[in-house]
Amino acid sequence: MNQETRVVKTLGKRVRQFRLKLGWSQMFLAAESGLDKSYIGSIERAEVNPSIKKIARIADALGVHVAELLEDRRK
Template sequence: MDISEETFIINLGIHIKQLREKKGISQEDLANDCDIPRNQIGRIERAEINTGIRTLVKIANALDIEPKELFDFPLK
């Protein structure tokens, strides 16, 4: 399957938002737990930025999941 980087980043952002909401965590709380600005979480979820691995690991830790779970989503 061939998927564009943009499509992947969009799906990743949607998945992170879903995981965050499932845990009942606000963007602000997630940002505080990750020690990053709140607007950065919003920009990741809206696929406005291509975030780095370090930030993704922080997000996974804050959500109490394995980093690989961030990438476990259907490609649309």
């Protein structure tokens, strides 16, 4: 697996983890971040490679630093 694929998968997994920890639906996160619900789902399934601006909007909505969404906790 190349680095880009690994980062996109990690991002999706971490967004989902933080969202569920808050008890939020994809719809609620979408509303809080100003993004579409289907786009949030695509991020969580690692189907898209979002811009840093969109990642920052999600991080702000979740109340975390961008780095926390990109950090691979398997290490």
